[in-house]
Amino acid sequence: MPRTATNGSRPCELGPALYLATRYSWPGSGSLKMLASASGDQTVKVWDASSGQDLNTLKGHTAQIVSVVFNPDGTRLASASDDSTVRVWDAMSGRQLLTLKEHTAPVATVAFSPDGKRLASASWDQLLKLWDATSGHEILSLNGHTSKVYGVAFSPDGTHLATASNDQTVRVWDATPRP
Amino acid sequence: MPRTATNGSRPCELGPALYLATRYSWPGSGSLKMLASASGDQTVKVWDASSGQDLNTLKGHTAQIVSVVFNPDGTRLASASDDSTVRVWDAMSGRQLLTLKEHTAPVATVAFSPDGKRLASASWDQLLKLWDATSGHEILSLNGHTSKVYGVAFSPDGTHLATASNDQTVRVWDATPRP
Structure with a gap:
């Protein structure tokens, strides 16, 4: 029999400001347990997951945000939005560090490389883009998909x-640019 | 200037069978690089990411699959579907090991605990459920959200x-059941 348990659960409500939070990450480093949420209200919020305190509201996107990820050491956040941009933020201060603007349609998702040095973004413009996560330089723009990625x-x-696309394929790409 | 590079990219197309692949994971262990994709065609496909070979097609869900994740050691997969179930699969053989049936509405996403022993699922039925990933036993059913999770x-x-919900909140829960 299933049971709806409320013992064993102490919900800590983190605030009513979100329209729709679709992604969040929770980095393992540091004593502060941060949680980031992305929302249809065009902001990312960073929370202290222990106290429920709202640490920062990251403003800049001009359409709903559909993906947010921490870099491996938890110091930065990257967000992807229907405004066709990827933005990189300082996780503690909330300062916007980079705006990556080369996509021409909503960006569906963003991922940091395992070493945190690069960012990959997938867009409805059918492109996969690879970026330098520090400078914001576009390293590669990979075409091949014939529908939204x-x-x-x-x-x-x-x-x-x-990558996974609405064109019914999964594709694997070499992520190392050749001279 | 952005460039659309095809040098530096050798796309390896993994097959035309998918309607929509929305999630996949890529475990780090072992010499075989496996990739799993979830699809609107009600199947999960497991691929050899090096050769592009289709290793397995996991059949059982009766509606579109919206989330698929590997467990930490890459031996199992869990998938969440609009058919209101979570299913657990052997990643190599493709055999279905468990069907978790207690949700009463589409399951939006599923996650393994860091030690791989538990599964958490979030559903449109407003519940967060915690499961034993080996036995399929429901450990906790946590209510509090007032809209889809x-x-x-x-x-x-x-x-x-x-958890993140359409009720405009992010909530933090104690995941350790108390006697």
Whole structure:
């Protein structure tokens, strides 16, 4: 029999400001347990997951945000939005560090490379883009999909990328640019 | 200037069978690089990411699949579907091991605990459920959200869960059942 248990659960409500939080991450480093949520209200919120305190509201996107991820050491956040941009933020201060603007349609998702040095973004413009996560320089723009790209993942060693698209294919890409 | 590079990219197309692949994972262990994709065609496909070979097609769900994740050691997969079930599969053989049936509405996402022993599922039925990933036993059913729950994540130490809901809140839960 299933049971609806409220013992064993002490819900800590973190605030009513979100229209729709679709993604969040929870980095393992540091004593502060941060939680980030992305919302249809065009903001990312960063929370102290222990106290429920709202640490920062990251403003800049001009359409709903559909993906937010921490970098591996938890110091930065990247967000992807229907406004066709990817933005990189300082997780503690909430300061916007980069705006990546080369996509021409909503960005569906964003991922950091395992070493945190690169970012990959997948967009409805059918492109997979690879970025330098520090400078914001576009390293690669990979075409091949014939419809919206919805998902992206790095291989554990960071040398390859996999994408999933509405064109009914999954593709694997070499993520190392050649001279 | 952005460039659309095809040098540096050798796309390896993994097959035309998918309607919509929305999630996939890529485990780090072992010499075989596996990739799993979830699809609107009601199947999960497991691929050899190096060769593009289709290793297995996991059949059982009766509606579109919206989330698929590997457990930490890459031996199992869990999938969440609009058919209101979570299913657990052997990643290599493709055999279905468990069907978790207690949700009463589409399951939006599923996550393994960091130690791989538990599964958390978030559903449109407004519930967060915690499961034993080996036996399929329902450990906790946590209510509190007042609308669809779209996202779930374990804290790195596995003691807490965070959820994101269409009710405009993010909540943090104690994931350790008390006697």
